[in-house]
Amino acid sequence: EVQLVESGGGLVQPGRSLKLSCAASGFTFSNYYMAWVRQAPKKGLEWVATISTSGSRTYYPDSVKGRFTISRDNAKSSLYLQMNSLKSEDTATYYCARVNNYYWYFDFWGPGTMVTVSS
Amino acid sequence: DIQMTQSPASLSASLEEIVTITCQASQDIGNWLAWYQQKPGKSPQLLIYGATSLADGVPSRFSGSRSGTQYSLKISRLQVEDPGIYYCLQGYSAPWTFGGGTKLELK
Numbered sequence: 001e002v003q004l005v006e007s008g009g010g011l012v013q014p015g016r017s018l019k020l021s022c023a024a025s026g027f028t029f030s031n032y033y034m035a036w037v038r039q040a041p042k043k044g045l046e047w048v049a050t051i052s053t054s055g056s057r058t059y060y061p062d063s064v065k066g067r068f069t070i071s072r073d074n075a076k077s078s079l080y081l082q083m084n085s086l087k088s089e090d091t092a093t094y095y096c097a098r099v100n101n102y103y104w105y106f107d108f109w110g111p112g113t114m115v116t117v118s119s
Numbered sequence: 120d121i122q123m124t125q126s127p128a129s130l131s132a133s134l135e136e137i138v139t140i141t142c143q144a145s146q147d148i149g150n151w152l153a154w155y156q157q158k159p160g161k162s163p164q165l166l167i168y169g170a171t172s173l174a175d176g177v178p179s180r181f182s183g184s185r186s187g188t189q190y191s192l193k194i195s196r197l198q199v200e201d202p203g204i205y206y207c208l209q210g211y212s213a214p215w216t217f218g219g220g221t222k223l224e225l226k
Binding site for chain 2: 035059111
């Protein structure tokens with residue numbers, strides 16, 4: 001059974017940093033692209049970052065480019081999101097998701113971890 | 120960036136009614152379209168991938184179709200467990216983009 005479990009969320013002040021983690025199990029982690037998707041309170045879904053199987057390629061939307069860094073450790077079946085220079089608009093639930101290799105959709109999602117950026 | 124325009128933003132329907140939600144892509148995305156259902160406090164659950172393929176474990180009353188750059192999710196007979204928010208997603212090219220969501224309620 002595929003399982004994704006995020007951790008590391010919490011309350012952080014504007015301008016500070018936070019690192020999220022996602023522990024994966026139930027599949028061969030190194031064979032899949034992985035992604036982060038977020039959802040602000042009462043809002044829709046927004047894609048945040050994607051990383052290739054080896055970690056050599058990363059993709060970001062303009063809203064987080066230069067501030068967020070996605071990475072992975074295939075030996076530990078773990079995905080990470082380093083978030084720097086956080087803003088109030090980064091407040092959201094952050095989901096870890098597996099990327100299907102053919103149609104590039106997100107086929108499995110974790111339960112999410114909440115990040116609140118506030119002074 | 121590819122824009123996904125989803126409609127309606129909300130709808131109310133009765134049990135056993137047919138429900139249709141659409142997403143219009145701003146350019147050709149082929150079959151790189153997925154549909155999700157999200158219930159309050161939960162992560163999105165995959166319903167349809169490749170525009171028309173039913174995900175594992177999803178009831179057959181859900182179906183997806185495509186006409187050019189317009190994509191539709193149909194619920195053939197609305198059931199009590201179907202209310203929630205539905206989203207489309209294009210995976211054709213980065214940035215991945217979602218539709219704005221459709222809130223489905225029972226009348």
